[in-house]
Every structure is written in structure tokens, then in C-alpha cells.
Amino acid sequence: MPQKFEKESTTKLNYIIQPATWHDLNELRTLEQICFPIDRWPLLDLIAVLSFRNVTRLKATYKNKMIGFIAADIKKRGTASWIATLAVLPDYRRQGVATALLKRCEATLENPRIRLCVRQTNIPAIKLYTQNGYIRVDKWSRYYIDGEDAIVLEKNRAE
Ligand SMILES: CC(C)(COP(=O)(O)OP(=O)(O)OC[C@H]1O[C@@H](n2cnc3c(N)ncnc32)[C@H](O)[C@@H]1OP(=O)(O)O)[C@@H](O)C(=O)NCCC(=O)NCCS
Structure with missing residues (x-):
């Protein structure tokens, strides 16, 4: 009798990008520890980035787990807006998650100049x-x- 083999999954990573809130603190802390072993932010900075006004904060989630995060300040005029952090968990890299987070974040920033x-x-x-x-x-x-x-x-983006 011929043996049955499961076909290997080739499905694209079906992640969602949505605003992050302070409810995401623990997951963000874990992600930062993994992605920034030398420069991870102190807890107070993580609380600030999840709660301060004038900050765009977006998370990428896959199966309800945070797999990526980006934050940027929202400056309408004057100097540039700054991207403060961007990270994707190692198992989910090279699949366009950071690029998607970056593009979505940029779209929320009115200032034509963005720095990091x-x-x-x-x-x-x-x-x-x-x-x-x-x-x-x-x-x-x-x-x-x-x-x-x-x-x-x-x-x-003004040039
Ligand atoms: C940098 C980082 C955010 C990239 O995340 P990612 O989801 O893998 O990025 P993407 O899949 O969108 O990759 C986009 C492009 O970036 C470049 N890139 C990403 N990872 C790369 C790697 N390991 N080596 C070479 N180029 C790479 C490639 O040009 C890639 O395009 P390609 O896959 O078509 O070749 C991720 O590696 C990370 O979290 N690193 C640790 C934290 C960090 O350094 N953050 C940035 C601080 S400023």
C-alpha cells in the first residue's frame, strides 16, 4: 500500500499589523530582550513608548503573538520625525514584516523628513x-x- 505524505506547507505568513497599546507591554519586553541583547530599553522607556501621546506604535501579530514592533514620534513640522525602534522576532524575519511595519508607520507621519x-x-x-x-x-x-x-x-519625502 503506498504511503501517504503530508504536503509541506508553503503558506505565506499571515500576520496582521495593528496599533499597539500598554496591554502589549509584556510581549514587547520579550521581543526587545530577544532582538536587542545589548541595547534593550529599560522598562520605563517601554511603558513610555506604549503610552505617550504623539507616538505611532504598531505591532505585527501572527496567531495572536507579537512578532514585530515599530514606534516613531509624530512631528508635524520643523525637524524630522524619528523612528525610535523597529524589531522582528528571529523566526519571522526575511518575510517582509519589517518592511510592512515601516511602510505603515511612515504613512502615519505627516512630516516629510523621517530619521533614525x-x-x-x-x-x-x-x-x-x-x-x-x-x-x-x-x-x-x-x-x-x-x-x-x-x-x-x-x-x-519632499524631494
Ligand atoms: C532588521 C530587522 C528589523 C529586519 O526585519 P525583517 O522582517 O527580516 O526585514 P524584511 O523581511 O522586511 O527585509 C527587508 C530587506 O532588508 C534586508 N535584510 C533583512 N534582513 C537581512 C539580513 N539578515 N541580511 C541581509 N539583508 C537583510 C534585505 O534587503 C531584505 O530584503 P530581501 O529579503 O528582499 O532581500 C530584523 O532583522 C531585526 O529585528 N533585527 C534586530 C533588531 C534591529 O536591528 N532593528 C533595527 C534597529 S535600527
Whole structure:
């Protein structure tokens, strides 16, 4: 009798992007610990990013689990808006989740200029941002706790 084999699943990751709230604190804490082993934010910063006004905060969820998060300040005029954090859990990377979070977040920001900083050795993140129209505008020497430089990237949607 021929053996039956289950066909391997090739389904696309069916995640949802929606606003995050302070109810997401524990999951965000876990995600930050996993994604930022050196620079994870203190608890107070996580509470702030989930509760302050003038912050866009979006989560990507898959099967009710937070798999990605982005936050940015909402500055209507003047200097640039800043993306404060963006992270995706390792098991869900390279499937477009960060790109989708970035695009959705950008769409909420009225300021045409958006900036962020990134470790100069963080090639995956630098590639993600340059692929999405960000260019290098500055370098902050020894910005990170371990002395690594930060690269400042900017996207100017007015140009
Ligand atoms: C950087 C990060 C957010 C990317 O998340 P992601 O969901 O895997 O990103 P995407 O799938 O949208 O990838 C978009 C593009 O980014 C680049 N990229 C992402 N991961 C990469 C990797 N490991 N190596 C090389 N390029 C990579 C690629 O150009 C990719 O496009 P492609 O898959 O068509 O080649 C994720 O790796 C992460 O959370 N890292 C730890 C936290 C972090 O560094 N955050 C950024 C701080 S500024």
C-alpha cells in the first residue's frame, strides 16, 4: 500500500499589523530582550513608548503573538520625525514584516523628513532602510553603550 505524505506547507505568513497599546507591554519586553541583547530599553522607556501621546506604535501579530514592533514620534513640522525602534522576532524575519511595519508607520507621519539611527555594523537593518529610500546623513561617534558608532539615516519625502 503506498504511503501517504503530508504536503509541506508553503503558506505565506499571515500576520496582521495593528496599533499597539500598554496591554502589549509584556510581549514587547520579550521581543526587545530577544532582538536587542545589548541595547534593550529599560522598562520605563517601554511603558513610555506604549503610552505617550504623539507616538505611532504598531505591532505585527501572527496567531495572536507579537512578532514585530515599530514606534516613531509624530512631528508635524520643523525637524524630522524619528523612528525610535523597529524589531522582528528571529523566526519571522526575511518575510517582509519589517518592511510592512515601516511602510505603515511612515504613512502615519505627516512630516516629510523621517530619521533614525542604527549601529554601523547592523547590515540587515541598513539594507532594509536603504531599500526603502533612506540615505546616510550623519554619524554619531561612540553613540552606543559598547562604543559603536551610530549611522543616522534620513528619508525626505519632499524631494
Ligand atoms: C532588521 C530587522 C528589523 C529586519 O526585519 P525583517 O522582517 O527580516 O526585514 P524584511 O523581511 O522586511 O527585509 C527587508 C530587506 O532588508 C534586508 N535584510 C533583512 N534582513 C537581512 C539580513 N539578515 N541580511 C541581509 N539583508 C537583510 C534585505 O534587503 C531584505 O530584503 P530581501 O529579503 O528582499 O532581500 C530584523 O532583522 C531585526 O529585528 N533585527 C534586530 C533588531 C534591529 O536591528 N532593528 C533595527 C534597529 S535600527
